[in-house]
Structure formats: C-alpha cells, structure tokens
Amino acid sequence: MERLKAMNYKLDEIMEYIEEEDAKFIRLAFRDAFGVQKNISIMPNEIRKAFEEGIPINAKSVEGFENYKDSTLFLKPDPATLAVLPWRPDSGRVVRMFCDVCTGDGNPYEADTREILKAAVRKADEAGVEFRFGSESEFYLFTKDDEGRPTDQPYDEAGYLDIAPLDRGENIRRDICLTIEEMGLTPERSHHERGPGQNEIDFHYGKPLKAADQMTTFKMVVSTVADRNGLYADFSPLPLKDKPGNGYHINVFAQDKDGNDVVKYAAAGIIEKIRDITLFLNPSDISYSRFGNSTAPDRVNWSSQGDSELMYITDYHGKTRVELRSPDASSNPYLVYALLIHAGLYGIENKLELPKELDEEGLLLPQSKKEAGKIVENSEFIKNILPEAIVNKYLIKR
Numbered sequence: 001m002e003r004l005k006a007m008n009y010k011l012d013e014i015m016e017y018i019e020e021e022d023a024k025f026i027r028l029a030f031r032d033a034f035g036v037q038k039n040i041s042i043m044p045n046e047i048r049k050a051f052e053e054g055i056p057i058n059a060k061s062v063e064g065f066e067n068y069k070d071s072t073l074f075l076k077p078d079p080a081t082l083a084v085l086p087w088r089p090d091s092g093r094v095v096r097m098f099c100d101v102c103t104g105d106g107n108p109y110e111a112d113t114r115e116i117l118k119a120a121v122r123k124a125d126e127a128g129v130e131f132r133f134g135s136e137s138e139f140y141l142f143t144k145d146d147e148g149r150p151t152d153q154p155y156d157e158a159g160y161l162d163i164a165p166l167d168r169g170e171n172i173r174r175d176i177c178l179t180i181e182e183m184g185l186t187p188e189r190s191h192h193e194r195g196p197g198q199n200e201i202d203f204h205y206g207k208p209l210k211a212a213d214q215m216t217t218f219k220m221v222v223s224t225v226a227d228r229n230g231l232y233a234d235f236s237p238l239p240l241k242d243k244p245g246n247g248y249h250i251n252v253f254a255q256d257k258d259g260n261d262v263v264k265y266a267a268a269g270i271i272e273k274i275r276d277i278t279l280f281l282n283p284s285d286i287s288y289s290r291f292g293n294s295t296a297p298d299r300v301n302w303s304s305q306g307d308s309e310l311m312y313i314t315d316y317h318g319k320t321r322v323e324l325r326s327p328d329a330s331s332n333p334y335l336v337y338a339l340l341i342h343a344g345l346y347g348i349e350n351k352l353e354l355p356k357e358l359d360e361e362g363l364l365l366p367q368s369k370k371e372a373g374k375i376v377e378n379s380e381f382i383k384n385i386l387p388e389a390i391v392n393k394y395l396i397k398r
Contacts, residue, residue, distance in 0.1 A: 011051050014079060017095075018044045024092040027085070028055055028075045029216075030099045031113060033064025033393045034283060035332025037216055039096075040075065050077055054102050064111050064393045065101075073109055075099035081213055083183040087224060098213050111389040113334035114209070120338040120385075121208050128257035129348055131266075131341050132205040134188075135215055136249040137329050139222055140234040141169055141197045150232035152240070154197025167192045169199045176201060176225045183221070185214050194294065195243040205253050208341065212333040219329065235329040237282070237290040245290035248329040250336070252322040254344055267302070267313055267322045268354045269347020270340060274300055274310065274326065276379040277339040278365055279372035279394055280386075281327040288368050290328060297325050300363040302354060309358065310365070326365060335390070342385050 017023065026047055029039040042055060049055070054074025059065040065073060077097035088094040101112035108115040124131055141155040156168035164170045173190040180187055190201040201222075203214055219235060226233035238245040254266040282288065292298035295308045302311035312323040327336055346352075355362065366372035373395050376382050382391060 010079065011048065014082060015044075015047065018047065021093055023084075023095050025094045026050070026077075027094060027096040028077055028099050029096055030057075030075055030101055031216065031332065031334065032062050033111065033113065033332070033390055035113065035216070035334065036063070037220060038062065041094075047077075050075065051079075054106070055099075064113075064390060065109070067389050068103075068109065068111070070104060072104065074102045074104065074106075076102050083217070086179050086182040087228065098216070110387045113332055113338070113390070114212070116386065116390070117208055117212055117334040117338040117341075120341040124341050124345060127345055127349065129262065129345060130253075130255055130257075131208055131337075131344060132253040133208060133211040133337055133340070134203055134205040134251035134253075135211065135218075135333075136200060136202045136247070136251070136323075137215070137218065137235070138193050138198060138200045138244075138246040138248075139329070140195060140239045140246065141172060141199060141226055142232045142234055142239075144230055144232055150234070154195070154240070155231055156192075157196045158192045159196075160192065160194045162192050169197065172225060172229055172231070173199055173201060175229075176222055179221050179225060180218065183217060185217060193244065195240065198244065198246070205251060208337045212337050215333040237284060237287045237328040237330060238293065241289075244294035245296055246329055247290075247296060247325060248327045248331065248336075250324045250327060250340070252324060252340065252344065254348065256348075261320055262348050263320050263322050263344075264313070264354060265348040265351055266344030267311060267347065268352035269345065269350070270324065270343045271300060271302060271311060271355065272352060273339075273343035273346060273381055275363065275366060275372075275375050276381045277343060278326065279369070279376050280335045280339055281331050282366075282372065283332075283369075283394060284328075284330045285369050287328050287330060288366065288372075291326070291365055291367070295325075298365055298367075300365060301357075301359050303358045305358075313354070335386075339385065342381075346381075 025041045027039050054076045056072045059068040059073040081098040085094045101109040143153045158167040177187045188202045188204045193200045222233045254263040290296045297310040303309040304314045306312045
C-alpha cells in the first residue's frame with residue numbers, strides 16, 4: 001500500500017495504511033450549502049470513532065445548517081473518497097476523506113447537499129436511468145503583490161490554445177494534473193483558454209457523486225498549486241469585466257436500463273426547467289453579468305454548432321453529446337448535479353422533445369440573481385426537490 005489511490009477501502013485497510021505510512025492527520029472534509037469546502041482534522045486514534053459515531057461539528061456556524069434543531073451535527077467519512085494530500089510531507093502524511101453529514105441519531109441530514117445528490121441518484125436508479133457527468137472548468141491565474149495579496153494582473157497574455165512561452169500557465173496546469181492523478185483522479189485534457197491568464201482542465205464522464213467530489217477536489221488542488229507558485233486562482237464568473245468569463249460546462253450522459261441513449265429527452269427536460277434551477281447553477285450576483293459575455297449563453301436554446309447557445313447537442317461517434325454551458329464554478333456541484341438529474345428525469349419520463357434549434361423566440365435566462373430568486377419562489381419543481389433550509393439560504397443571499 002505504498003501509494004493509496006481513491007477507492008473503496010474498508011476501515012481495517014485504512015487503519016493499516018495510516019499505521020504503515022505514518023499518516024498523522026486525517027482531514028475530514030464536507031461542504032456548506034454553497035459548496036464551500038470545510039474540514040476538521042483528527043488524529044489517527046479517532047478514525048474508528050469517526051466511522052462508527054461521527055465527529056461532531058457546530059451546526060450553527062455552517063452556512064445552510066444554522067436552522068438544525070440541535071447545535072451539533074456529525075461527520076461520517078466515506079472511505080471511497082480516501083486520498084493522500086500529495087503536497088504534504090511524506091513523514092507525517094495527511095490523508096483526506098469527504099464526509100456525509102448526519103444527525104445525532106445517525107440519519108443523513110437533509111440539508112447536506114451530498115445527501116441531496118445521493119437522493120437524486122436513488123430516484124434515477126428507481127427509474128432505471130443512469131446519469132454521468134463530465135466537467136470543463138475554467139479559471140484565471142493572477143499574480144500576487146509583495147504582501148501575498150491577489151492582484152488583477154493576469155499571469156500571462158496568451159489566448160486560446162496558445163503554447164509556451166506565451167502560455168505561462170503550462171507548467172501550472174501540468175502540476176495540477178499530476179497532483180490530481182496522485183489523488184486517484186484522472187483529468188482528460190488541459191489548455192489555455194481565451195482570456196489572458198485563463199486556463200481550462202476537463203474531466204471525462206463520471207458517476208454523479210464521484211463527479212461532484214472530483215470537482216470539489218479539483219478546485220482545492222488548483223488553488224493550492226497556484227498558491228505554491230505564488231499565484232492566485234480565480235474561479236469566479238467574471239474576474240475581468242472586459243474579458244471572457246469562467247464557465248463550468250457540464251457534459252451530460254443518460255441511458256436507460258436497456259442501454260438506450262435517452263439523453264435527448266433529458267436535455268429537453270433540462271431546457272424546460274433551466275430557469276427554475278438557474279439560481280443554484282449561478283448563485284452569485286456577478287454570475288448574471290457573465291451571461292451574454294463572449295460565448296456565454298443568455299437565452300434558453302440549443303444548437304449543434306457549439307457557439308454561444310445554452311446547450312450544445314451533437315452526435316459524436318454514434319452517441320449523443322450534450323453540453324450545458326450556463327453554470328459557473330461558484331456553484332455547488334452537488335446541488336447542480338442533483339437538479340440536473342431531476343430535470344433530466346422529468347424529460348425522460350415525459351419523453352419531451354427538444355424545441356426548435358436556435359429558437360429566436362425562446363426565453364431568456366434570468367437576467368439577475370433577483371429574477372432567478374423570484375422564479376425559485378414560485379417553482380413547485382424546486383420545492384419538491386430541495387429542503388426549505390437550502391432554498392431559503394439561497395433566497396436570502398440574493
């Protein structure tokens with residue numbers, strides 16, 4: 001067990017690894033309502049307690065958990081997410097596991113967004129549908145000043161698919177990809193994007209929970225590697241007003257129990273429900289300034305051309321490729337994938353047909369966070385999926 005990759009280890013195997021590899025700290029990670037990663041570190045002698053009883057946290061201090069009737073919630077680690085933090089020393093190694101948030105009686109906490117995604121996957125399983133998601137996430141690299149504070153100066157002035165020396169982010173992307181691989185994940189490709197200092201790293205399709213965990217790990221690794229190189233990684237929707245924004249493009253795969261491709265039905269469902277779910281795919285005020293900027297969509301439409309539409313749908317090697325282009329990386333991937341599953345199932349169960357391609361009479365996406373919030377307030381679709389604590393948190397934040 002020289003190098004531990006992320007897979008489904010049992011407790012005894014984890015204990016053995018911790019002892020053999022001199023792992024001194026176990027980082028238990030979870031997310032708040034907005035997908036911001038939080039963590040608590042425990043010592044090796046607490047790991048059995050973590051699995052059996054959970055490690056307590058103060059619920060009142062976590063965004064989205066404040067309304068829980070008690071003050072304490074518990075973290076229970078998921079062994080399938082075990083990974084070494086490669087940038088920590090080999091002696092006194094640090095390992096990380098994502099956790100499920102549970103109540104005192106051991107049941108899942110309803111406002112834990114990881115549990116919300118698990119519930120969506122269970123519903124899809126009951127319907128005999130398998131979903132997978134792939135991500136294409138963009139980010140800017142900015143320099144820091146002498147005090148270590150981020151500036152608005154991009155790390156380079158390169159453009160789309162440029163190479164070194166114009167592209168100064170090449171080595172950073174390489175370090176990110178190698179680090180992610182050490183943690184048991186496999187990036188698909190990387191390149192410089194359109195904006196100065198803007199980069200993109202893509203992941204192939206994965207099961208929903210793994211894809212969401214992967215996105216959380218990815219953002220942590222990008223930020224860490226950038227910082228270790230004296231840079232700041234910015235995933236915000238529009239870091240520079242006159243330059244391309246950062247998209248979080250999501251590739252959607254769906255098939256039924258007989259192996260039939262049903263992703264066009266799913267795509268039609270997502271298109272029909274996109275205005276209902278936009279607040280959660282685009283949760284910050286600046287998210288709406290990105291819409292219509294450069295190639296970011298601002299209309300509820302689709303095409304097979306791959307330009308500035310909401311959804312890019314085409315045939316690729318005999319299969320349908322669906323790419324949703326409106327989300328940005330300020331969103332919580334667990335909520336995003338959960339809502340896409342529910343919207344996709346709505347389309348599949350009703351066998352919805354796609355609207356006319358590039359329909360110029362189609363609706364606009366919400367033009368502000370306030371507008372998106374008003375749509376959510378009147379959405380039975382959202383009320384039937386998300387707990388009130390999550391909905392209210394997003395509405396209050398608008």
